[in-house]
Amino acid sequence: MNERILIVDADGSLRESLSNYLRKHKFTVDTAATFQEAIDAYASYIHDFVIVEIELPDGDGLEFVSKIKSLNPLVKTIVTTSYPSVNSALKALKLKVDDYLVKPFVYDEVLKSCKEITRKPDLKEIEKTPSTSEEEFFSIIGESVEIKLLLEKIKKIANTPTNVLLLGETGTGKELFARVIHEASYRKKKTFVAINCASLPENLLESELFGFVKGAFTGATFDKKGLLEIADGGTVFLDEIGDMPLGLQAKLLRVIEDKEIRPLGSVTTKKVDIRFISATNKDLLEEVREGKFREDLFFRLNVITLHIPPLRERGKDIEILAYHFMRKFAIKMEKDIRKIDPQTIQLLLKYPWPGNIRELQNVIEQAVVFADSDTIKPEHLPEHVRHMKVTSETKKDIPLISIEEFTKEFILKYQSIYTEQELADMLGITRKALWEKRKKLGLPRPSDKT
Structure with missing residues (x-):
C-alpha cells in the first residue's frame, strides 16, 4: 500500500504502537499529539486519510475533520473516542466520517477499517486471481x-x-x-x-x-x-x-x-x-x-x-470478544459504556461458556441493558454467570497450567508442522525469544537433535 495516514492522538504510547503496527502493513504514517500539531502535519504532506481522537487537549477532533474536509472533501477519516455519545456520533455522520471507533480498540479493527476504506476495486482484475490477503x-x-x-x-x-x-x-x-x-x-x-x-x-x-x-x-x-x-x-x-x-x-x-x-x-x-x-x-x-x-x-x-475451538479454550479472546460486544451494543442502545470491571472479566474467564460466542454475546447484551454507569459490573451479568461454581467437569475443560508448561506443550505439539518463525509469530514473540525459551525449557530445535 502507498496510502499516507496521519494519526492524531494525545496518548503517546498509542500513537507510537499504532503507527508501528500500520507501518508493518505498508502504510506511511505521520503522527500528531494536539490539534495545532495536526494542522501543521496535515499542511506538510498530502494525506490519504486521518485517524483522529475527538478529545484533543487543545481542540475538538471533529472540528479538525471539518477543517480538512473543507480543503479536501475526499480525504478519508476515522475518529476515535473514549467517551462515545449520540451527539458525537451524529456529528461524525454529518461530516461523512468513514468510521467511528470506541476505545479501547484492537489494532486489527483499525487495520480492517483502513483497508476497507482504502480498497480500490480494480476492474481489470481477473476474476479468479488468488485472494488470501490479511x-x-x-x-x-x-x-x-x-x-x-x-x-x-x-x-x-x-x-x-x-x-x-x-x-x-x-x-x-x-x-x-x-x-x-x-x-x-x-x-x-x-x-x-x-x-x-x-x-x-x-x-x-x-x-x-x-x-x-x-x-x-x-x-x-x-x-x-x-x-x-x-x-x-x-x-x-x-x-x-x-x-x-x-x-x-x-x-x-x-x-x-x-x-x-x-x-x-x-x-x-x-x-x-x-x-x-x-x-x-x-x-x-x-x-x-x-x-x-x-x-x-x-x-x-x-x-x-x-x-473450531470452544470459547472456553480461547483464553484472552473472551475479554477481547466481550469488549467487542460491549461496544456494539452500547452504540446500538445509545449508552455511554466504555469499560468492563476487572471482577466482571474474571467471572467471564471462569465461566465455561457451553453456548460459546453466541452465549457470550447474549450475556454482554444483557449487561449493557442493565448497566447504569460507564462500566459493566458483576451485578449486570446474568445470575448463572455470576454464581457459577467450578465443578470437576469445568476443571477438565479449563486446565490450569503455567505459561511455561503451555509454551513447552505448544512447541512440542507444533514444531514438526511450522517453521521457527511461524511458531514465534503464533506465540506473539520474536524468533530470538523463541530460541531463548527453547534453551530455558531444554527443547532443542528438531534439526539440532542428535
Missing part, C-alpha cells in the same frame, strides 16, 4: 494461539476447490468461518449460500436445494431455481449436515460426484461448480457406524477437517 480474515476476532493456528490453516486451504468439514460446538461461529473461507477464495465474487439441514422437513429441503419446474407437484405453478443452482461457481455451506435425511444424502452425493443437479419434475440436468463447506457438532463417524450417515458422503465432504 483483510479477508479480520471478521474473526481473537488473538489466542488456537485462533491463530486455525487462521493459518484457513489461509492455506481457502483458495483451493477442496471440500471442508467444520467441527465444533454450538455457537462457536462455524458459519462465520465458512464465510471467511469463501471470501478468501477465488469464488468470492460468486454466491455464498448457507443452508440449515435441520430446519426443514425432507421434502421442503429437497425443493429448496434442487428447485423445481412448473407442475412438479401440486402448487408448483412456476419454475423455481434451487439453492444449489443459485450457488453455481460459489460456495454452499451445509450447516448441521449430520441432520440431513438419508434419502437426501444420496442425492447430495450425486451432485458432488457428477457436478450436476436435476430440479424436481425435470428430465434434464444442469452442470454446477460448487465448493461444499459442511458443519456439525455431531460425531459423524459414530453416525456412520450407526447407519445414520452415509460413509461415502462422509468421505466426500471430509476432505479437510477444521476444528
Whole structure:
C-alpha cells in the first residue's frame, strides 16, 4: 500500500504502537499529539486519510475533520473516542466520517477499517486471481494461539476447490468461518449460500436445494431455481449436515460426484461448480457406524477437517470478544459504556461458556441493558454467570497450567508442522525469544537433535 495516514492522538504510547503496527502493513504514517500539531502535519504532506481522537487537549477532533474536509472533501477519516455519545456520533455522520471507533480498540479493527476504506476495486482484475490477503480474515476476532493456528490453516486451504468439514460446538461461529473461507477464495465474487439441514422437513429441503419446474407437484405453478443452482461457481455451506435425511444424502452425493443437479419434475440436468463447506457438532463417524450417515458422503465432504475451538479454550479472546460486544451494543442502545470491571472479566474467564460466542454475546447484551454507569459490573451479568461454581467437569475443560508448561506443550505439539518463525509469530514473540525459551525449557530445535 502507498496510502499516507496521519494519526492524531494525545496518548503517546498509542500513537507510537499504532503507527508501528500500520507501518508493518505498508502504510506511511505521520503522527500528531494536539490539534495545532495536526494542522501543521496535515499542511506538510498530502494525506490519504486521518485517524483522529475527538478529545484533543487543545481542540475538538471533529472540528479538525471539518477543517480538512473543507480543503479536501475526499480525504478519508476515522475518529476515535473514549467517551462515545449520540451527539458525537451524529456529528461524525454529518461530516461523512468513514468510521467511528470506541476505545479501547484492537489494532486489527483499525487495520480492517483502513483497508476497507482504502480498497480500490480494480476492474481489470481477473476474476479468479488468488485472494488470501490479511483483510479477508479480520471478521474473526481473537488473538489466542488456537485462533491463530486455525487462521493459518484457513489461509492455506481457502483458495483451493477442496471440500471442508467444520467441527465444533454450538455457537462457536462455524458459519462465520465458512464465510471467511469463501471470501478468501477465488469464488468470492460468486454466491455464498448457507443452508440449515435441520430446519426443514425432507421434502421442503429437497425443493429448496434442487428447485423445481412448473407442475412438479401440486402448487408448483412456476419454475423455481434451487439453492444449489443459485450457488453455481460459489460456495454452499451445509450447516448441521449430520441432520440431513438419508434419502437426501444420496442425492447430495450425486451432485458432488457428477457436478450436476436435476430440479424436481425435470428430465434434464444442469452442470454446477460448487465448493461444499459442511458443519456439525455431531460425531459423524459414530453416525456412520450407526447407519445414520452415509460413509461415502462422509468421505466426500471430509476432505479437510477444521476444528473450531470452544470459547472456553480461547483464553484472552473472551475479554477481547466481550469488549467487542460491549461496544456494539452500547452504540446500538445509545449508552455511554466504555469499560468492563476487572471482577466482571474474571467471572467471564471462569465461566465455561457451553453456548460459546453466541452465549457470550447474549450475556454482554444483557449487561449493557442493565448497566447504569460507564462500566459493566458483576451485578449486570446474568445470575448463572455470576454464581457459577467450578465443578470437576469445568476443571477438565479449563486446565490450569503455567505459561511455561503451555509454551513447552505448544512447541512440542507444533514444531514438526511450522517453521521457527511461524511458531514465534503464533506465540506473539520474536524468533530470538523463541530460541531463548527453547534453551530455558531444554527443547532443542528438531534439526539440532542428535
